[in-house]
Structure formats: C-alpha cells, structure tokens
Amino acid sequence: QVQLQQWGAGLLKPSETLSLTCAVYGGSFSGYYWSWIRQPPGKGLEWIGEINHSGSTNYNPSLKSRVTISVDTSKNQFSLKLSSVTAADTAVYYCARGSLGPYCSGGSCYSYYYYYYMDVWGKGTTVTVSS
C-alpha cells in the first residue's frame, strides 16, 4: 500500500522560504503526477503545483512566481519550495499522488474525455508564518 510521508519546517518568519519534502513508500514513482495542495485555516483546498517522475512541472498561476517543485527519483521523494512567505501562506500543506488518463470503456479509449484524481495523500504539515 502506497504511503506518503511528509516533513518540513512548521514555523517561518515573513520573507523566508517554505521547504517541505514528501517521500513515497510502497509504490512506483513513475506514471503519476505528484502534487502539493494547501488549506488555509477554515478554508478550502488550493492546488499549488505538481511534478512527474521526469521532472516536468505545472504550477498554479497564482503562485507560480514563488513556487519550485523538484524531484529526487533515487529517493522517491519530491519537494516544495515557496519563497517570500507571508501570513497568507499559513496553511496545512499536503502532498498527494495524482492519476490522469483518458476515459476508457469496453476496450476503447476516448480522447475527448478524461479522468483525474488524487488517491493517496500525506497527513499534512501545518505551516505558520508569523513574525
């Protein structure tokens, strides 16, 4: 059974860089999209970005200028860096495994309809930004 274990600093000062790492245990690293998601206190889920095993990344446009996601396939780990943090970055940060593909039925796959889901999540890391 695949498990994600995440860790990183939980208390930062404004302008510092948030750094989190997520390790993948019990499953393949390739063939999936590895995401970071955050949830500010009392609010909904916000996707931060993702990386695949080859290092290709996609970022939320609203955070793109401050986000770097990297991968270390030798350790089955991926990492998040978010620079110049402010109090607005205070949140629980999750890592998750994503699967993406075309919808298939009866042996045929359709290029116009897709599925995407995140089936494995880390437990979350609370990050607080305060002076």
Next chain:
Amino acid sequence: SSELTQDPAVSVALGQTVRITCQGDSLRSYYASWYQQKPGQAPVLVIYGKNNRPSGIPDRFSGSSSGNTASLTITGAQAEDEADYYCNSRDSSGNHLNVVFGGGTKLTVL
C-alpha cells in the same frame, strides 16, 4: 474557465439521500473526483472516474455527470458522512496543465 462551483452547505436527514453538485466548464472534458474531509484529517478520495469507488468506500457513495455538472450522491446518509466534500478536476483550457478544486460543501447529517 478553471473554476468549479459547489454549494457551501447542504443538510440531510439521517438515512435519507443527498446530492452534492459541482459545476464548471472543465467537467465537460473531465470526470470529477470527489473527496471527503473530516476535521483535522487529510482529504480522502471517495469517487473517481465515471463512478468508481476506492477500496473501503461504502457503496452508498456514487457519482454521476451531465454536461458541466458533476454530482456526488449519498444514498442513506449516515452520521459518519458528516464532513466537507470537495470536487476536483483538471482545467480543460489550454493544455490541461492546472488542477482545480471546488470551494467545498459542508454536509450536515441531521
């Protein structure tokens, strides 16, 4: 458009059926996935694809889709189903690069 819209709150009587909806243009190209989140816990995938349940998810959870609207139905809601529910897909504009979440629906079981 990259937005997914959910009703902020829904309530259901114990044992009754409730439908939680999610609207967005990306749902014309993607099946929504649905997540249950209880306080202090990470989200848990409950429905993915056309109408698939991960192992361990009760069969009272089901999903459906029509046009730009996806629905999560709980048939015979239980007290333990009280939680926040989020829909999710990828943004179908451009090269499908971004992942989007709905704002979440708080389900209260009365």
